[in-house]
Amino acid sequence: MFDFWQGAEGLPVYGYMIRATIVYFYIFFIVKVLGQRSMSSIDALDFIFGVVIGDILGEPLTDGELPLAGPVGAAAMTAGLHLGLSVLALRAPRFRRIIEDEPVILMRHGKILHKELKKAKITLEAFLMDLRLNNANDLSEVDYAILEMNGSISVIKKSNYESVTLNDLDKNVPSKGYTSVLIEDGHIIEANVKKFGTLDWLRDQVQQKGFANVKEIFVMTIDETGNIYVSPK
Known part of the structure; x- marks a missing residue:
């Protein structure tokens, strides 16, 4: 019953599928724990982590006889070491110079x-x-x-x-701020709509832009100054 976890000769196809699902969500969980920093840029430490994790968890996906517990534990240990070194680099500037190259x-x-x-x-x-x-x-x-x-x-x-800025021209322009998605692929993002108005207000904006309903819109955004951008399907 648990051949997908313990490994077995002639592991059936569904066993590989279960393994792939486990590994996928396991790596997703590790990345979320480590934070977005590991995804923003690839330095030497992040590169080593990516290579090792891929090698550890990749082999049991192709070899059904290998138990999954060992690679999962090894991956957790590798992630722990990676996180530990990252935290140590943040708190110890001298150590940071060892694992991170200076510009x-x-x-x-x-x-x-x-x-x-x-x-x-x-x-x-x-x-x-x-x-x-x-x-x-x-x-x-x-x-x-x-x-x-x-x-x-x-x-x-x-x-x-350098490019001339509005500040160089002594012009005060309100900041556009963060852009929020109101409609995505014909679906209303209600949480974002509530920040600016009601659903009735949104439908009025859609009609003012020349659309019959939200289903005709691929993406509709609004910035903090009220400027609306619409791209049809």
Whole structure:
């Protein structure tokens, strides 16, 4: 009866399906416990965790003779170590430098630091590509280029080439704030609607936008200034 957990020779198809379901929700639970930080950027610690977890829990999904208890326990131990190191890095700055690389300045005051590029094992072509991806095609506009701990390169342009803001023009514009989804794929998100009005108010907005009902709308959002965006199906 519990062959899917203990493992058995010639494990039936439904046993693999049960295992896959268990592993899927188990990894989902681990990720939720560790927090979104592990998903936002992949640094060395997160990369190791992803590889090890995948290897531990991947094998029992293909080999039905292996018991599931061992890999599940090993995965929990790995997740605990990962969480422990992350917490320790937050509380101990000196230890943080061991597991997290410090940012490396690759370009300072418009000058490319060749030695730093060489240390980081980044070719000039790859460096220029990253600058282009940061909308910095003209090297004369770049003040700093920094290799971040997750491997991406951030660019700080010289002040003369920064985009002009409304604050620079002495114009006060109300903040649009957070955008909330009112309708998604023809379904009303009532929790969000209640923040701005009633369902009758929403239906009036839908009609004002030229739609007969919410079923015709793929997505409808509103920001904190009351600006509404609608995309039809």
